[in-house]
Each structure stands twice: as C-alpha cells, then as structure tokens.
Amino acid sequence: MEKAGSQRRTHSDDARGPGEGTDGLREYGFARYGAERLGIDPGGSDAADLAAIREVCAALPPDPYAPGTHRFRRYSHAVYLPWKDELSWIPGTPDPVHGTVTDFSQGEGDTESPRPRRVLPEVPEGLRGNPLLLRLLRWDIEQVLSLKDLGRRPLWAGVHLIRLGVDRPGQEAVSSPNCLHQDGGSAATFTFAHLISRTNVTGGQNVIATPGSAGLLPEDPWADNHAEFTLTDPLDGYAVHDHRVSHYVGPVRAGSEPGPGERSVLIVGLAPYVPHL
Template sequence: MPDGKGVRKVGTSRGRRGPGGDLWEEDVEETDHRRRSHSAGGGPGDGLDALREHGFARYGAEQLGIVPDGSAAGDLAGIREVFATLPPDPYAPGTNRYRRYSIAVYLPWKDELSWIPGTPDPVHGTVTDFSQGEDDPVSPRPRRVLPDIPEALRGNALLLRLLRWDIEQVLSLKDLGRRPLWAGVHLIRLGVDHPGQAAVSSPNCLHQDGGSASTFTFAHLISRTNVTGGQNVIATPGSAGLQPEDPWTDIHAGFTLTDPLDGYAVHDHRVSHYVGPVRAGSEPGPGERSVLIVGIAPYVPQL
C-alpha cells in the first residue's frame, strides 16, 4: 500500500461518474492512502496478452471477427428475442434481473461441443442445477436450479460461435487439451420499466465466481437500450466484498459495455469484478441491458 502521504498521479483523461457517483477519470492512475486505481492492461484489442498478463481483457466485435449488423444480424436478433422473455431470477427477487442458464461440455480431442440435458420441470419445462465454487460435503448448499436455455437457441450459430471463441481463448492460455471443459452459459437481462426504477446484479458488490485456478469468465453484450449505469469494474481479489467506491477498493479498470458484442474476460482467481445497477434512460418506454455470460472451467473428477 502507499506510505500514507496522499500521493496522487493523474494522466490525460476524460472525467465521468463511476458506479458510486464519484468522478472517475479514464486512463488515469490514481494513488492515495485510501484507494488505488490502475490503468494497465485490459484495453479493447489487448486480447490474450492482457488476459495472460493482467488477469482480464476487453474485446469487441472486431476482435471476435463478427459484424453484428452483417451476416450475424439474424442470429443476433434470435438471441435478443429469447432475452426479451427471460423469466425473473428466482434467487434475486425484487432486483429486476431475469435469467436462464444451461451447461455445455467441450471435448478438446474431438472438437466436440454438446449441451447437457436439463431436468424436467413443471413450470419452466427443464431446469439446470447451478452452483458456484466447490460444495462443502459437511454443510452442503441448498440445491439451486435455473430455467434452461431453450432448445431452439442452443443451435443458434452466433451463440455457438461466441461459445467456441471463449473456449479457444482458454485453451490458448491453459494446457487443458486432455480434459473436458465445462461451460456454464448464462443469459442475464437487467430490465427497467419506468423512471426511477433500478435493476441490480447479484451479488451487488465486487466478487469472484469461485472454482479452480483454471476458471475463466467471458461476457458478451447482446443489447443495451434506454438505460444509464451498468458500469463494469475490475479490481484485485482482495477487493471482493467491497463496493467500487469503498476507500480500500483497489481498482484495475472501469468501463461500460455499449456496442453489440462488446465484452470482457477475467481469470477468476486473479481479479474481482462488478457491474453497477442500471436505471431507466431519458427515452420513453422500458430499458434493458442484456449480457451473455460464459464461465469455463476444466472438469474435475469426483472419484
């Protein structure tokens, strides 16, 4: 930590408001006795080098090799249709968060990607068990299930292309070619209907997703319409459990996903991450922020 003398270093930047309402400056390195902000790494286009070096990276449609309003437009529209009808997150009531979740398995030696079938459910058709981190056999967590991704969307060419791109990045970083990879695929929408209403992610603080040291998380923006907020923050692992504006939070980067297929990746055990609430924008009608989240980790035998 700094020596407490309140040293502050500022570079050329643009001011903006951060998740806590405090004024942030993009591309600024700020150091004082309470809080540190780092500008290194993770910029758009940094790709694998930034993910390898800093534990996080940003990317956009160009890095993915996809033109959202070109040949992928029809598939993107199909994904958005499913997001528009997502059911409420049963484990985050009152947050205006909507969600579906399924698991895919990738076999590197066969280049084979397949979806794990869900469990029949009287309300949602099928559901998939969801957990974060390792369960404690002495004090097991209550079983949690989430509504499955619809069968029709599982074959969407753009969804599969994004999923395979994420897997390729992990395989380039880790020697996992002889182990099955699990991919937890989340469809998450934060939606607001009127001015003054907020939609909040969960957990509503800097956090890590849990799991092994080979766990990676990728985010791809599907759409963002008539909302403000939703800033992403990447910080140190020791900042987990804190808010971005807390005095001891140690921030690496803050940014907002705005364009279709804007995204970021994190190496989970090396950073913590957060997305701020979204609120209705200035236009009439509802607003939303829809993001595809893919968590990838190697299969760990339990025998």
Template sequence: MPENISTLARQGYDRWDLASHFGIGEEDADYKALRAAYDDLPEDPYASGSGRYRRYARGVFLPWSKEFFWMPATESQARDGMNGYYQGDNNPEYVNVTRNLPAISEEVCNNKLLLDMIQFDFSQTHWNEDDSVWPLYVGVHLIKLHIAEDGYEAVSSPNELHQDGEPYVFAHMIYRHNAEGGANLIATPDYRGKQPEDVPPADRLTEFQMERPLEAYAITDDLVSHYVGPIRKGSAPEPGERAILLADWVPMRHRI
C-alpha cells in the same frame, strides 16, 4: 508462462469487439435471433423483484478436439424446464445452493453466433497440462436487467466485488437500451466482498462501460475481483434494459 499465452490468462482480464471479429452487424440473422431470445426471459426465480431475468444451459467442451455438446437436464429439471446451477460458496447470496434456473431453448442453444462465441471464448483461455486433457464444463447464462420506473435500480448478483469460483468468466453484450449505469470495475483479488468505493485508484485495474452489441470482456477468476453496477432507466419513456450472455468455464476434474 508460455510466450503465446493470451492477455486474458496473463493479466487476468481482456476486452474484445466481437462484431468486428466475426464481421457481423445488428442485421445479421443469427444476432437478431439471439437478441430475440431475451424478449421472453422469465424473472430470476431466486431474485423476485430485482429486475433480473434469465435462462441457463450447461455444456461440455473437449479441449483436444474443440467439440462442444450441450448437457441434458436431470429428469425432474427437464419436466420443469430447468437447469441446475451451483457455485459452492463463491456467491454469498446463494451459498451451497443449487439454483434451478429456466432452461435456454434448444433453438437458441443451436444458434450459430452463440456457438461461435463459445469457440472464441475457448481460444482465449489457457489450461495446465492436467486440465487440458479433461472436458471443460461450460455454463451459459442469458441475463437481462430490466427497469421500468424512474428512481429504481436493477441489480446483478452478487452486488459487490466478487470472484465466481470458475476459472474463466466471459460477458458478451447483446444489447443495451435506454439504460444508465452498469459500469464494470475490475480490481485486485483483495477487494472480494467490498463495494467499488472501497477500492483505491491503485488497485482499480480497469473500469469501462459496455455500450455496443457484441462488445465482450472476460476475467481470469483467481487473478482479479470484479463488479458490475446496477442499471437505471434512461430518459426515454420506455423501460431500460441491459442484456448479457455469460459463459463460465470449469475443468470437469474439479467439483462443480
């Protein structure tokens, strides 16, 4: 493996503080606009009552020029304001199902911070000789877990250690408010389909909690399995929320 390969590609996971990397704070206009995009996220149409809200968009990244373009929806998806998301058999809750998810608006897609995140994510990836001369498919998800009542939980999908079937997946914290839980666990691949309590200490590669805006982590899918726990409402009277931007990366020479 080349000496200059990223920690992410070498060990299977890594973490960053993108607020420091980009030199911005919570008063930055692009951050505030991106955060505002989570105010009107619709409920996940495939998980009614789960406390999960989301939008989705698809793009193409050219590794040789570092150009990025958003992909159009199909005619029927565009009429309904949707984009299609397919994971094959990697998500046990939606095996071989194309999920039509509410689309991210054009305004949000053009947000400079979001586009800078995509460029940063690419800089951490590593591709073999074949993949480096093919376009990369980039799926971008705005996901919010929202819980309004004590004693209930909002859960991510799937609610188990898993692999996504996409070579790299990045998670960027947008904000967290009055929320407890949501801890991340990264383990060896053998624990795909298991629960956190099934993983012995020796196979827990890292555990952490994202608390601050623009904290980020990523996984190299074939090297690890990963899990994010459900959230619960905190002690304040208002609802608990955890808002994340996910970006997954797939060579377009593979089926997607």
C-alpha cells in the same frame, strides 16, 4: 476515490491500454474486446442470429432467487472435448413450471455448510444451435485453450443469459452478487461476458479489481480497482481469470427515453471438468 499506491486504472470505452485482448488476459488476468476482434459483424451477416438471441433475452423469466431485483435469466451446461473438437449440451431436469431446469451454483464450495439445491430455467433448446451463440462459445473456449494446457481434459461450460430490465424511472435492476466478487472455482476458471443489447438505460458500469477487493463495492476506499468501463456496443465484452481478479457490474436505471430499458448479456464460465469418484 483512489488510494495512494493503488493499481487502479481507468479505461475509456475504446478498450485501449492494459487488459486489451488475449495478451491482457494472460498478463493482467482480465481482457476487453469487441465484435471486430471476434470477427463478427453484428450489423451485417450476423444480425439475424443476434436478433434471435435478443428475442430470447427479451422473454427471460424472472430470477427465482432474487425477487424484486428486476433480473431475469436462463442457464445451461455444456461440455467441450478438445481432442474431438466436440461441444455437447447437457440435458436438464424436467420441471413443471419451466419445462427443464439446470443446477446452478456460484462460489458454493463450502461442503461443511452446503446451500440448498438451486436450479435455473434452461437456455431454450432452439437457441443452442444458434450459429452466433456457438461462435461466441467456441471463441471463448479457444482463448482458454491458448492459455492453459487443457487439451487432454473435458472443459465445462456454464452458459448464462442475463437481462437487467427496468420499466420506469426510479427503478433499479441489480446483478448478483451486487459487489466485487469472484465466481469461485479452480485456478483454471475463466468467465467471459458478451453484451447482447443495451437499450435506454444508464449505469451498468463494469469494474475489475484485485482479488482482495472481493466483497467490497468499487467506491469503497479499500477497493483496489484495475479498470472501469461500460459495455455499450453489440458484442462488446470482457474476460476474467477468476482467481486473479474480482469483478463487478453496477445497477442499471431507466434512461431518458420513454418506455422500458434493459441490458442483456451472455456470460460463459469455463473450467476443466473435475470428476468426483
């Protein structure tokens, strides 16, 4: 349902129109792009590196904080030093179940009512040197540096692998949070998403909306949606400037083919590192 006077725009899957490319990120607060724009060939020279990322995604552990959602994930931190062009992964904490884990927070800035410490299994060390993963991460960083004067501050990166998986018809896998939302952070916080694989599922539609729509579902009559689209091809992606928009990905369900289905993405959150003294 579209409200009178709404800014809602529906984008087709060819990613044309407002929100395309880095200029869209600057002008509208969100952007879409595909593998070609990234200079990546997922079916050719980069196929082996993409297959290695997919292999890790296929074996992601269940989300420990959302049982029954059919969501699986790993997460790690990295720091980029612009003046050295140096990217460094931050070591995790030893864990008896997962080997190593990383602290994770999502919009948890309320110091008066802090949430209990949450941790997620780390991105495997063997994947951190994957050339394609590093190219994606550095491409995202380049977009942020082109928009913000951050050349004299470390840039903090949260690197997230998420799989929504269903085993049979009738199951539903949901993202977190399951509504339009913002990730929280400074006015220089950006989030990038790259589709790793999508097999035998329906749904998973992305929606970009106004900040005031956070907390609503896209179909809510009060939601003011800018764009709706579905990532379908390998390394299809989008970016959001967090404080300027809200965003959402819908549940996925089993497709028409026999066997399981899944949607795996790489999420990269970028923000200036802020020391606490």
